[in-house]
Amino acid sequence: xxxxxxxxxxxxxxxxxxxxxxxxxxxxxxxxxxxxxxxxxxxxxxxxxxxxxxxxxxxxxxxxxxxxxxxxxxxxxxxxxxx
Numbered sequence: 001x002x003x004x005x006x007x008x009x010x011x012x013x014x015x016x017x018x019x020x021x022x023x024x025x026x027x028x029x030x031x032x033x034x035x036x037x038x039x040x041x042x043x044x045x046x047x048x049x050x051x052x053x054x055x056x057x058x059x060x061x062x063x064x065x066x067x068x069x070x071x072x073x074x075x076x077x078x079x080x081x082x083x
Contacts, residue, residue, distance in 0.1 A: 026076060029055045030066040 033052035041051055056062045066074075 026071055027068070030062065030071055031068060033065060034058075 031054065033054055037053040037055065037058045038050040039053060041048060052065065054062070054065060056066075057064070
């Protein structure tokens with residue numbers, strides 16, 4: 001498997017690549033609201049018509065947008081799907 005990235009730096013060791021990929025995935029799934037996942041609020045006003053949601057919120061893993069600080073201080077346990 002060949003991985004290419006448009007950046008000046010790269011991971012020389014596989015475990016560093018896996019760690020940086022896991023961090024990037026966690027940031028995307030827990031801290032970044034995605035416009036297509038938003039839901040309309042039932043009693044919407046002109047100020048707040050939509051509730052922003054992350055992929056983790058849409059999947060029911062969390063109920064709020066996480067901050068980067070919260071993400072770095074909470075231990076996330078990966079789910080094992082291979083049984």
